[in-house]
Amino acid sequence: MKRYLLILLTGLIIFGSVFFASAQEIELNFLGWSYGVETVRDNIAKFEAKYPNIKVNFTDVSWFDYHDIAVARFLGNTSTDVMYGSDHWLQEWAAAGWLVPLEDYFTKFVEYKKESAPYAIEGMTYNNKLYGLPYYADMVVFLYNKEMIKKAGFENPPKNLSELIEQAKVMKEKGICEYPLALCIGKQEGQSIEIFTSIVYSFKNGNMFDEKLNPLFQKDSGVYEALKFLYDAKNTYKILDPASLIWGEIDLVKSFGAGNHAFTFINKYNLAELNNPGVSKLAGQFSIALFPGETRSCVGFVRFYCMTKMGVNRGKDVVDAIGKFINYFGGKVDGQYNVVRRWSLEKGLGFAQLPLYNDPEVISAINQWGNVEVEEEQAKFARAKQGMTPFYGTWDIFMREQINKALLKDVSIEDALSASTKYWNELKKKYGM
């Protein structure tokens, strides 16, 4: 009899604990784009080991489709609790009520501002409230192929855009490469506008908008000069690869890494892959230099972890779990920015957390494929994107098309910029700004 009672009791304890554990388990739905998916999954596994009652369902989609899929998920109420965000979509998504301010729920996150780069904080802030913690922060930098420059008879990379054109022309004449300059400014590539804005910033009068959010697209503006530079590069000097107009980042990295081009403007972290002997046959040939131009400025941007309204609607326990998740991935755990540091060491992703610049291991890792000094110098010139409004994302799509059309000679530079100004002003009016 005693034995039966013991078995019954044990059974009840096991059942009770399993039932209790399963009742306590919280599932988080995490949406991200497909980059370093294995690393993301490994980070999730470590997070789940630290917090056994939280299970994370990770969905990754193409970067190209990320905005549209995220919007479709918001509209269709497809369960999404935590996700990657970007500075150029934050205003749109926050204004629509799809994202919520982190500082309203996790007050301690505000303290991270002290240790973060200002452009990154600006990119994660809407209506003076912090909406995210950084996944990574990076810059659009100038990369060049050292061997090609040597072959062309130059000792240093170009310091401004005129020098870039001159060097490219020599390379073309000598048959070193057909198109020395290549970019990823396809209509579908979200970085297009960041690359274009970087070129704008490189001019002395390089501003996209004034303080009252009026477009500065007139004939003597930096925007006009930037578009004129691209137009000349493609049509007058034929140094810009025409495929740039349909390329995304991956296409460009493959072509640049194969030694088809000498110069590009691209997100800095790609240098790690280009100089990785396991990935690229020409590893070691690629280098970073200050952005060519009068100001040496470029765009600094941030991608971050953010919390959705859907997540909040699921209740306090889920919100707490999201807080733990965001802090683990974008903040400090045991006094260290572990995940951000890992991304930097393994993939070369940039970071907004300034203390990491003092980390000897991080410095040594960056120097293996890049140059910390140049990177730090460039960071001083990095500027956040201007015109961040709820309709920036909408205007961005239109602007990309206008840039494409001007480069294809479908419309003149003046007409492309005039149409973009008109569209911006229409949106501004519609949104009551």
Added chain:
Amino acid sequence: MKDIFLSLEVLFRPRGIRRRDVSLVIMKKKIGNMTGYIMILPVVAIISVFTIYPLFYAIKTSLYEILLARPFLRPYVGYGNYLEVIKSYYFFKSLLNSLVYAAMCVFMVTVVGLGVSLLLNCRYKITNVLRIIIVVPWAIPFVVSGVMWKWIFNSSYGAFNGLLYSLGITDAYVSWLGHPLYAKICLAIAHAWKEIPFAAILFLAVLQTIPRELYDAVRVDGGTSWMAFKYVTLPLIKPVLLVVVIWETVIGFTMFDLVYVMTGGGPGDSTSLISWYTYAETFKFLNLGKGAALSILLALIVLAMIIIYLKVIRVEQVY
């Protein structure tokens, strides 16, 4: 009317049939009449939920200015969205792009499809195997074939460039998808590759119904192969030819998948078809009202095409 017949039936019923039997017959008939309605009820319900309701909802949406990034203000604008769409910078350009694209697709699919079916109609040992192989592209979804063709036309490592370069036709790799005209042609090729099997199978089916005696008669009269095609094959396959032409026009006109995967509507707006803008207005520009208005306009254009299709087919049946 039915009740009158039933009364007559009762009046002239044969002797020996009881009143209860008559009531049973009436009840059965009534149930019989209801059965039809009951049978179609699930279908009507499904169509109402998944087609009629969304259609009316889309019409309603198209009458409001709904900007998703400005969710708390949704003014009624009547046909304002339709006017904005028609006056927009892209409407007529994308309409033209769609028509050009559809025309290229129809031409390629019809001509090559017919050629393939004529080959498959010949009595060779290999034709049975070829008839199976030819169906393979048709079984591949547009999205998958789009990704495949995007690789083939890649300007740095695409197979098409490799082929032309190794044959000495080009002296450098060409950015096929980066050129406005080439990009359109590349899209049409990808479309044709996927759709040719469908056309070929339809043509083959009708070719096999043509009696051999007709061709023998042409030969006896001293006619050439071209004359046999012109006076025998072509008139007899004409109804199917029309089906293929009009079907491909509608498919080409509403194409979205290939554009999205291969070019994203670029370079510039050279491959931006009207269906692409319908998507872009909703999910990229986040303007639900204009997106709905554009989709209603697109549906009306396609409806007009279908009406023409039905009329043409009717004429052909009389012929």
